[in-house]
Amino acid sequence: MIGLIRRVLLLALCVAALGGPAVAAVSEAFESPALTARLVTVEDGIGPDAGSVSAGLALNVAEGWKTYWRSPGEVGLPPEVDWGASENVAAAEFQWPAPVRFRAFGIENFGYADEVVHPIRVTLAEPGEPARLRAAVSMLACSDICVPLKFDLALDIPAGTGIDQASAARVAEWAARVPAAPEASDMELRAAALPPDGGTLTVALDRASGWQSPDVFPELGKSTAFGGPDIRVSADGRTLWALLPVLALSDPPGPLTLTVTDGPDATTFADVTIAATPPPPPYAVEDAARPWSALAWILALAFGGGLILNAMPCVLPVLSIKLSSALSAAQGSRQRVRTGFLATAAGTMAFMLALAGLVIGLQALGYAIGWGTQFQNPYFLTVLTLVLGLFAASFFGLFDIALPSGLATRLAAAGGRGHAGDFATGAFAAVLATPCSAPLLGTAVAFALTGSAFEVVAIFAAMGLGLALPYLIVAARPGLVAALPRPGRWMLAVKAVLGLMLAGTAAWLLWVLAGVRSEALAWSVAAVLAGVIAAMGLMRARTAWRGGAMAAALGLAAAMVALPAVMRPEARAAAQNGPIAWVPFARAEIARHVSEGHAVFVDVTADWCLTCIANKSLVLERAPVADALAAPSVVAMQADWTRPDPRISAFLEAQGRFGIPFNIVYGPAAPEGIALSEVLTPGAVMDALATAAGTRVAGRPGE
Incomplete structure (x- = not known):
């Protein structure tokens, strides 16, 4: 289907070169501080017996903002389009150009920045007849805060002929970024393995032309989330071996889909067979020696x-x-x-x-x-x-x-x-x-x-x-x-x-x-x-x-x-109650709290960690820190690692930590977090809260 879209677009460009001026097939814009959205079509009119229309949802994303791919990562929402109010539309196939990886709050997200056009192949219910496109769009745009957006775009396409050259070029450019099928690519999937209880997804791929800047985007059901990949490339540059930690696993897991990018090239492997044991790290993969x-x-x-x-x-x-x-x-x-x-x-x-x-x-x-x-x-x-x-x-x-x-x-x-x-x-x-x-x-x-x-x-x-x-x-x-x-x-x-x-x-x-x-x-x-x-x-x-x-x-x-x-x-429970209203650890909630303007103090602790207990009794539960953590602008989040918890283990690993105590502060001014020393001091905690919030925090000495 992707190849067909590309051929139609090339034909449209040729027709445009021969034809005269045409009315631009672009809808009225929806504008917000996060992005500007338009509905565009390649055709200015629907010719006799034409059974489909090449369209696109064009998003110009403001600096510092991003939108999401069909699998957004740990958090986020992909765009959804309802065509129910359209006329003479039988179906609309929404395409997803290859995404890029974003990391904020220690969370992996996939999506787009600056600009993206989602190619859409609109199938007409009555070929050759005019069509009225009505797109009800629901999506999420995020920067330091996340803003849900809902808007309507409308575009009427009359009967006639003609191609909008600018729209055709734009849609064709982004259609070329939609991942190709394996048979149209020189990327070859060697193996994929995941233990039955989760853990780490291991993937091995070959590319005859060699890997330059690869990335791997797995999909395994809506409730499955993966951490950042550990990607190794063999000495000859042709074999890739990637390990992706599973942070949450759908029950039951969905079919595995792998989208692999390498610069401008991308390939999607659908319905991948999953083995129980990983391929041996070799495939001649060599670790880079540390100095x-x-x-x-x-x-x-x-x-x-x-x-x-x-x-x-x-x-x-x-x-x-x-x-x-x-x-x-x-x-x-x-x-x-x-x-x-x-x-x-x-x-x-x-x-x-x-x-x-x-x-x-x-x-x-x-x-x-x-x-x-x-x-x-x-x-x-x-x-x-x-x-x-x-x-x-x-x-x-x-x-x-x-x-x-x-x-x-x-x-x-x-x-x-x-x-x-x-x-x-x-x-x-x-x-x-x-x-x-x-x-x-x-x-x-x-x-x-x-x-x-x-x-x-x-x-x-x-x-x-x-x-x-x-x-x-x-x-x-x-x-x-x-x-x-x-x-x-x-x-x-x-x-x-x-x-x-x-x-x-x-x-x-x-x-x-x-x-x-x-x-x-x-x-x-x-x-x-x-x-x-x-x-x-x-x-x-x-x-x-x-x-x-x-x-x-x-x-x-x-x-x-x-x-x-x-x-x-x-x-x-009575012994653990104190002056701080701790909320249970939820990694995805960190981004939501920060998007609402809060600073988030994460405390990874355990009953068996004596340093954690000392930090709590000597610093966290005493003024001025206790007063600051109780402020409405601060969310105190506690991760109890007394029992094994893969969510907490994955969070620590993503932060490059393998032991506790571990404390980190997130906020609008510190989306990547401010990690604190193992032994806390009131001054260090208060400074981190103030820096993360981008302002002074209530309860700080001298206020």
Whole structure:
């Protein structure tokens, strides 16, 4: 059909060259600040036996505005035309020139800027008879704001002959931009794959003449939305491999249509067969090598981020483990102190390298990885809660955690008391330090999770080195532990305090577990942990008859059983209520709120992110920030990532982030958003709100 339109238009141009002057076939214009619209036709009149008319909806779009393609992307509305009031019109085939990609508010949109003419092939009900075209147009135009437009265009075409040369040239130009069919193109679709549960659409295409500036626009049902494509081209320039993250998937998905553009050329592949497994990244596709200078800078950021983790709220749960290690080391020789802290540092490094290996393996299997997302796993939380609860009980003196006698004997025979416990302490500290992201760490993690296997290992090793630096300093200067007081009764009080810290951490993990999976599971874990602690405490009390130990065991057991009562949904909701009226995260709503002139503050948080909790209690819920977020001109939007949520994961990935906390502010003056540091300050939040709004925000100091 497209080829037929082009032939008709060329014929029309030839006729125009031979004919005399003709009345322009252009409707009265609809004008708005966003665009000017006209209905145009190539023919000035309908000749005898003519069965169709070549027309076009011509849109002159104002600077800074855009209109939408038939598949607008994540948000937007394509033009719709109702021809019901027309006369002598049997059908109207609306054509879509190839779109361009727009990105605003972190959202991908497809459409047109400056100018577009949608070719229309009008089939007449009565060939050779005059026609009255009546187009009722409904569309959306967007800039910093979005404006819905509804208008009518009218054009009468009398009987007669003649061609409007200007309209013919204009319609022909845009008809040439309508994507061609595969058989009329040198683009060849090799494969398309999408896992049944969504994830990432993978596409491989060949082009004999080579790719220059390709782009891919997928369509998979009205409710399906894709993020920006990651496009790679092979070394010979002929093979294209694209990955497009699925942000929302229709249920059930519609047929897959792919429109591929490359400069002025475009091809549409309809009813594409979708495989379940992606084509291998090869088709000789090669990643562009990143410069060593960039990697060196990222390694420095990773080291700094790992070092800062030692001072972040995330590290509070492991403070007791670190202090206990120092207390134990103070009673040994300098050599024992040195080797013990080296073993602890080795445990930290080993965990980070193991984490790097896990990331590489999961990426090879096609999984999306995020920093700290293991705390979304109920099994991980269950094991960690039990371990911390048992550690807390041991600090209270209910029982001792020791290696099996045979293993301890072999380790001692190998030289010294052995350092398996020190090694485990370092690894455990690294595990508990991963829920949150520290300043500098977000950039390093993003670089690692989008890089090669070598880069992943190098960056995670640098993070581990920064996290282990305090242990290495003590290992280098073992005399530092000599500053600790001599062992005595004070150590019992310190161990009790440290035990309370670990018990509090176990309680916090139960809170997280209730949010991740269910209150019932958290209750069950608490009951099991309480039973184990009580049994061990009673055994210790029978053998040594320590009333204090038995009382502590029974008290801790009772507390663990009673704890889930505060995890009921109503209790959790009451705890989360505060001075800020948070609205649930909805990525598409960001653009709508900004179009209405609001600033949008997005807070990506989770129950397991201690830095997020600190930001909330120390900055967001205190004046002046709380007052600013409550202002009518500001929308406070919260994305709760306690449980896995592909929408939030895709949003973070689109922002180049793989961990939390993450806060970003959008507004009329900041459509791409202003990302904030992981550790918030009132001044930074207020400045971002004011900048995004393009004005000062109510509640700012000095107003």
